Amino acid sequence: QSVLTQPPSASGAPGQRVTISCSASSSNIASNTVNWYQHLPGTAPKLLIYSDNQRPSGVPDRFSGSKSGTSASLAISGLQSEDEADYYCSGWDDSLNGPVFGGGTKLTVL
Amino acid sequence: QVQLHESGPGLVKPSETLSLTCTVSGDSIIGSYWSWIRQPPGKGLEWIGYIYYNGSTNYSPSLKSRVTISIHTSKNQFSLKLSFVTAADTAFYYCARGSAAAVYWGQGILVTVSS
Numbered sequence: 001q002s003v004l005t006q007p008p009s010a011s012g013a014p015g016q017r018v019t020i021s022c023s024a025s026s027s028n029i030a031s032n033t034v035n036w037y038q039h040l041p042g043t044a045p046k047l048l049i050y051s052d053n054q055r056p057s058g059v060p061d062r063f064s065g066s067k068s069g070t071s072a073s074l075a076i077s078g079l080q081s082e083d084e085a086d087y088y089c090s091g092w093d094d095s096l097n098g099p100v101f102g103g104g105t106k107l108t109v110l
Numbered sequence: 111q112v113q114l115h116e117s118g119p120g121l122v123k124p125s126e127t128l129s130l131t132c133t134v135s136g137d138s139i140i141g142s143y144w145s146w147i148r149q150p151p152g153k154g155l156e157w158i159g160y161i162y163y164n165g166s167t168n169y170s171p172s173l174k175s176r177v178t179i180s181i182h183t184s185k186n187q188f189s190l191k192l193s194f195v196t197a198a199d200t201a202f203y204y205c206a207r208g209s210a211a212a213v214y215w216g217q218g219i220l221v222t223v224s225s
Binding site: 035037039041042043044045046047050051056088090092096097098099100101102103104 | 145149154155156157159160168169170171202204206209210211212213215216217218220
C-alpha cells in the first residue's frame with residue numbers, strides 16, 4: 001500500500017479542468033516537496049511538476065501543482081485527449097532517504 | 111540531448127539474477143545521482159534504488175537484500191542486479207537521472223521472470 005494516496009481514477013471532458021489529489025500518510029513525507037509524473041505504460045514517465053508547483057521547461061502551463069499541509073494536487077486545465085494517461089505523485093521519504101510514489105491515477109478524457 | 115537506454119535480457123528464470131545496464135548519452139554520468147524504478151504489470155511505480163557517481167548507494171528496504179546497483183564511469187553506464195528473482199519481479203524496469211525528481215528516463219525494458 002502506497003504511503004502517498006491517490007484516487008485510482010479521474011475523468012473530464014475536453015476543455016474542462018480536472019484535479020488529482022495526493023495525500024501523505026506520514027509526516028516525514030509531508031514535510032518534503034511533491035513531484036508529479038505523467039505516464040503512458042511502456043513509455044518513459046514525464047516529469048510534469050517538481051517542488052510542489054514548478055514546471056520543467058517544455059511543460060505547458062495547463063499543468064499546475066499545489067500543496068497544503070499533507071495534501072498535494074495536480075490541476076490540468078483545458079483538458080485535451082492527449083492528456084489521457086496515468087498520473088503519479090512522488091515525494092521524498094526521510095526515513096528511507098529515498099523517493100516514494102503514489103498508487104497512480106488513471107485520467108480518462110471523455 | 112540527454113538520453114538513457116536500458117538493455118539486458120527480457121526473460122529471466124526464477125531464482126536467477128536479473129541484470130540490466132543503463133547507458134547514458136548526451137551527459138556525463140559524473141556529478142549526478144542515477145536511479146532504477148520498476149512497474150509491475152497493472153501496478154504503480156516502485157523505486158528500487160539509486161547510486162551517486164562516486165559509488166554510494168541507497169536501496170528500497172523491500173529489495174535491499176537482493177539488489178546491487180553499480181556505476182561504470184568510463185563507459186558512462188550504471189547497472190542493476192536483482193538476485194533470486196520470482197514472478198513478482200516481472201516488470202518494466204526504468205533507469206532515470208536523479209534521486210528525487212527525475213527529468214530524464216529511459217524508455218524502459220520489460221523483464222519477465224518465467225521458466
